[in-house]
Amino acid sequence: MAERKRRGEDPADDNLNDETFEDTVDAEDDDVADEPVSRGGTATLSKAKAEAADSPAKEKKPGRGPFARIGRFFREVVAELRKVIWPTRNELLTYTAVVIVFVAVMMTVVALLDFGFAKGVLAIFG
Amino acid sequence: MLSAFLSAFRTPDLRKKLLFTVAIIAVYRLGATLPSPGVSFSNVQKCIDIMESGATSGVFSLLNLFSGGALLSLSVFALGIMPYITASIILQLLTVVIPRLEQLRKEGQSGQAKITQYTRYLTLGLAVLQSSAFVALARSGQLFSNQCDQFPIVPENTGLPMWITLVALVITMTAGTGVVMWLGELITDRGVGNGMSVLIFTSIAARLPSEGWAIKESRGWAWFIAVLALVLLVITLVVFIEQAQRRIPVQYAKRMIGRKMYGGTSTYIPLKVNQAGVIPVIFASSLLYLPQLILQFFDQNDPGPVQSWVQNNIVDPASWIHIVIYFLLIIFFTYFYVSITFNPTEVAENMKKYGGFVPGIRPGKPTADYLDFILSRITLPGSLYLGVISILPNFFFIWLDNNQFQNFPFGGTAVLIMVGVGLETVKQIESQLMQRNYEGFLR
Numbered sequence: 001m002a003e004r005k006r007r008g009e010d011p012a013d014d015n016l017n018d019e020t021f022e023d024t025v026d027a028e029d030d031d032v033a034d035e036p037v038s039r040g041g042t043a044t045l046s047k048a049k050a051e052a053a054d055s056p057a058k059e060k061k062p063g064r065g066p067f068a069r070i071g072r073f074f075r076e077v078v079a080e081l082r083k084v085i086w087p088t089r090n091e092l093l094t095y096t097a098v099v100i101v102f103v104a105v106m107m108t109v110v111a112l113l114d115f116g117f118a119k120g121v122l123a124i125f126g
Numbered sequence: 127m128l129s130a131f132l133s134a135f136r137t138p139d140l141r142k143k144l145l146f147t148v149a150i151i152a153v154y155r156l157g158a159t160l161p162s163p164g165v166s167f168s169n170v171q172k173c174i175d176i177m178e179s180g181a182t183s184g185v186f187s188l189l190n191l192f193s194g195g196a197l198l199s200l201s202v203f204a205l206g207i208m209p210y211i212t213a214s215i216i217l218q219l220l221t222v223v224i225p226r227l228e229q230l231r232k233e234g235q236s237g238q239a240k241i242t243q244y245t246r247y248l249t250l251g252l253a254v255l256q257s258s259a260f261v262a263l264a265r266s267g268q269l270f271s272n273q274c275d276q277f278p279i280v281p282e283n284t285g286l287p288m289w290i291t292l293v294a295l296v297i298t299m300t301a302g303t304g305v306v307m308w309l310g311e312l313i314t315d316r317g318v319g320n321g322m323s324v325l326i327f328t329s330i331a332a333r334l335p336s337e338g339w340a341i342k343e344s345r346g347w348a349w350f351i352a353v354l355a356l357v358l359l360v361i362t363l364v365v366f367i368e369q370a371q372r373r374i375p376v377q378y379a380k381r382m383i384g385r386k387m388y389g390g391t392s393t394y395i396p397l398k399v400n401q402a403g404v405i406p407v408i409f410a411s412s413l414l415y416l417p418q419l420i421l422q423f424f425d426q427n428d429p430g431p432v433q434s435w436v437q438n439n440i441v442d443p444a445s446w447i448h449i450v451i452y453f454l455l456i457i458f459f460t461y462f463y464v465s466i467t468f469n470p471t472e473v474a475e476n477m478k479k480y481g482g483f484v485p486g487i488r489p490g491k492p493t494a495d496y497l498d499f500i501l502s503r504i505t506l507p508g509s510l511y512l513g514v515i516s517i518l519p520n521f522f523f524i525w526l527d528n529n530q531f532q533n534f535p536f537g538g539t540a541v542l543i544m545v546g547v548g549l550e551t552v553k554q555i556e557s558q559l560m561q562r563n564y565e566g567f568l569r
Binding site for chain 1: 148151152155156159160161167168327328331332334335358361362365366369370371372373399499500503504506507544545548549551552
């Protein structure tokens with residue numbers, strides 16, 4: 001029972017450990033952090049991290065100059081934009097209609113409220 | 127769609143939230159109408175009438191728009207939510223600079239609470255500054271550009287010493303700002319939507335009908351319809367970009383937990399083109415109002431060279447320097463806000479923890495780098511779009527004659543905020559609705 005409970009809590013513990021690992025370790029967190037299972041987890045995790053740092057994720061060639069780098073950046077922006085999923089015509093129309101209805105409803109509500117309050121204030125102070 | 131609105135009201139907890147939000151909005155509008163003590167209500171009304179019929183509408187057009195017209199009438203909530211926004215920008219910027227604040231932010235819940243506390247104190251400080259500036263302006267008649275000097279807004283012959291009236295005014299407005307701040311937080315906690323944005327949304331919604339009517343009155347029906355069509359176009363464009371997503375595929379590994387099989391599914395991380403929403407626009411426009419606010423503390427009748435330069439180049443919304451600064455600020459705040467709200471390292475760690483990976487990318491740091499790479503590329507068009515839409519009205523200022531459209535609330539910042547907040551709020555209602563029934567608005 002206790003074992004299962006511990007296992008269930010594992011992700012949360014892991015999370016806590018990660019954070020203490022990245023900052024300097026706090027004395028306060030120690031009692032939570034000294035669970036052996038998840039400490040092992042953190043160790044492999046940090047190892048994986050160190051490994052990963054060696055192999056760069058992107059095929060980044062060193063830029064020849066600022067202009068070349070800016071040019072490449074813009075080409076990458078365009079490349080990413082091509083992969084963007086744009087809303088379909090149907091979606092666009094529905095969302096636009098919903099937003100317009102929402103704004104119209106809110107505007108009516110606020111206008112009514114304002115009208116009422118203005119009358120009331122005028123009656124009292126005017 | 128209409129049935130979805132009905133079923134939103136039929137769901138008990140959602141109905142409670144909606145009614146709560148509307149009730150808060152009602153309180154907010156009440157405070158925005160209620161005149162502060164010592165202010166002559168009838169004189170203020172006359173002055174506003176003079177202003178609206180006059181050619182030059184005041185210097186504080188956007189500020190007045192953001193406070194829902196409360197500013198010019200010197201009501202209890204005259205300052206609106208602006209001091210709170212300014213304070214939260216300042217604190218978020220300082221978090222990057224001051225190590226102690228950064229430490230607090232990393233601390234989690236308790237640190238965040240501490241930062242919120244600082245934000246509130248700073249808000250009250252700013253509110254005192256701003257309200258004294260406006261009270262001084264109102265006293266000297268400059269709030270209405272000296273067009274309304276025959277009707278003093280703060281009458282002298284009340285029987286009380288003047289300083290008591292002035293102090294009471296400042297205290298009332300500061301307290302009003304505190305209440306507005308609280309209302310905003312209440313909406314965030316117990317209502318629908320983000321409180322700060324909902325209140326700004328309300329203020330703009332309060333101004334739009336009369337501003338639209340003013341256009342019709344001054345230019346006739348053809349212009350009115352043209353502007354309306356333009357607004358419709360902008361709304362569609364905003365919706366189009368807000369809905370655009372870059373989907374990063376994520377594959378989850380199958381795993382056994384107990385006797386059950388989990389995972390093995392493929393999903394995606396939706397990265398919006400405009401991941402930051404409307405907050406950058408709100409931040410940039412309220413930051414750009416700081417110089418104007420500072421100017422109020424100097425002598426208006428005898429401007430020095432620096433003062434008049436600032437007035438003509440930075441405060442004036444039709445000057446090129448103003449437009450360029452505004453544009454750059456929006457781009458900066460878009461990147462800034464995205465970096466605050468979306469942490470690639472955290473997302474990558476979480477994915478790894480649950481056995482997820484982006485096909486072709488190793489989990490952990492490479493994934494974080496990959497996410498960061500995409501995010502920084504995809505945010506550029508997002509920020510450019512925010513900037514372009516926001517500066518649209520400034521081009522109208524230049525294109526049209528300056529005076530007539532000083533208060534032009536359409537086409538840019540205001541519409542962007544309206545649509546952005548509207549979309550955000552509707553989606554939140556939608557997701558709450560989805561927990562109960564499967565049909566929503568957006569189907």
